[in-house]
Amino acid sequence: xxxxxxxxxxxxxxxxxxxxxxxxxxxxxxxxxxxxxxxxxxxxxxxxxxxxxxxxxxxxxxxxxxxxxxxxxxxxxxxxxxxxxxxxxxxxxxxxxxxxxxxxxxxxxxxxxxxxxxxxxxxxxxxxxxxxx
Numbered sequence: 001x002x003x004x005x006x007x008x009x010x011x012x013x014x015x016x017x018x019x020x021x022x023x024x025x026x027x028x029x030x031x032x033x034x035x036x037x038x039x040x041x042x043x044x045x046x047x048x049x050x051x052x053x054x055x056x057x058x059x060x061x062x063x064x065x066x067x068x069x070x071x072x073x074x075x076x077x078x079x080x081x082x083x084x085x086x087x088x089x090x091x092x093x094x095x096x097x098x099x100x101x102x103x104x105x106x107x108x109x110x111x112x113x114x115x116x117x118x119x120x121x122x123x124x125x126x127x128x129x130x131x132x133x
Contacts, residue, residue, distance in 0.1 A: 022130035029095040029131040030102040035074060035123040036113050039085035046117050051088055058112050059090060062105060067092045093131045102126055 022028055038046040055069060068091045075084045090109075094102050103126070110122040 026130035026132040027095050029093050029129060030097045030099055031127045031129050031131070032090075032092045032094060032102045032106055033125045034090045034092075034106060034110060035072070035125075036088045036090065037074065037085045037119055037122075038087060038117075040118055043118070045086060050117070054113060054116065059109055062109050063092050095131055095133075099126050099128070 036051075038051070040046065059067060059069070070089050072087045072089045073084065074087045075082055077083075092102075092106075094105070097105075103124075106124060110124065113119060113122055
């Protein structure tokens with residue numbers, strides 16, 4: 001009885017592991033979102049001009065095919081306190097890329113932001129989906 005139950009379950013699970021096909025006109029892509037905080041511990045917040053310069057000289061050359069960026073307001077808990085910080089969100093669609101390739105392209109951009117602005121981290125979120133242009 002176990003083998004009769006186990007085999008169909010394994011076949012069902014194997015089907016779930018395969019990536020879903022994209023609808024016509026769309027192809028597999030990694031969707032990458034990065035959150036760049038503008039707050040700094042011992043200094044004034046990052047000015048808009050610094051973000052625009054970073055976008056022009058670091059982000060755009062790294063993603064010349066296109067990107068979207070917008071302002072955001074983030075918050076998180078640190079101990080008992082709720083901390084708030086203005087942020088910038090970067091969204092990039094990378095058709096045909098793997099998550100490892102997306103990380104390899106994002107990592108230098110994030111490192112440069114941390115270096116320039118004295119940030120501890122950049123939040124990165126990767127997902128896979130379908131995209132078409």
